[in-house]
Amino acid sequence: MDNKLSIKAFNHVALQVSNVERSADFYANVLDLPEIPIPDFDYPVRWFSLGANRELHLIGREENGTSTGIRGNHFCLEVTDILQAEKHIKDSGTEYMPIKLRPDGVKQLFLTDPDGHYIELCEM
Template sequence: MLNKLSIKAFNHVALQVSDVERSAEFYAKALDLEEIAIPAFDYPVKWFSLGANRELHLIGREENGASTGIRGNHFALEVSDILQAEKHLQSLGIAYMPIKLRPDGIKQLFLTDPDGHYIELCEM
């Protein structure tokens, strides 16, 4: 049974890294992770399979070391109906960023917890 947000599964964790290529080599070798195809992002990124449709996303940090907001560290939960999830957040008065499309057409929205950690909700 789905909850009020229609969460289906954990989807991915994203880590902001200083050097995408160096980090990708580490995760590929140290953890024997398989690199997977990515959409056409306009910033450095590599994705790896964690099995069972779960992924690790390595995202390049801005050169000045500043946080890249939603492109930084976050985790993502797959929902079956992003509009239902949005209505639930609205009903609770929880702030979130508007629904947008990733370059591969996946619908996503972001919210933050009380400590400012980003949470992505995505509809596959």
């Protein structure tokens, strides 16, 4: 099977939470997940290891409770070549957000599935 997006691995799942500290306490102390360092984001976030280079990202929900788009619930697939992935998505006629850099320099782009679920592609 030809992998036109150059998907390398499942990278992370992100959950939008109402209280990052309370949720972080749950994942650290109830599920015993090890916390991992995060880039310097300008919003509340905590990251945990799920093992085998997979992560859980907890992202603070906006005060008004509305969806925060890409900062909300999404999953991320790591690709080996984000430019190749972008070309394939563009050629398919699918709308997406242009490649941008995360605060730690990781290249990422976002698209949505037919039901509006966000999917992140990243190149580490």
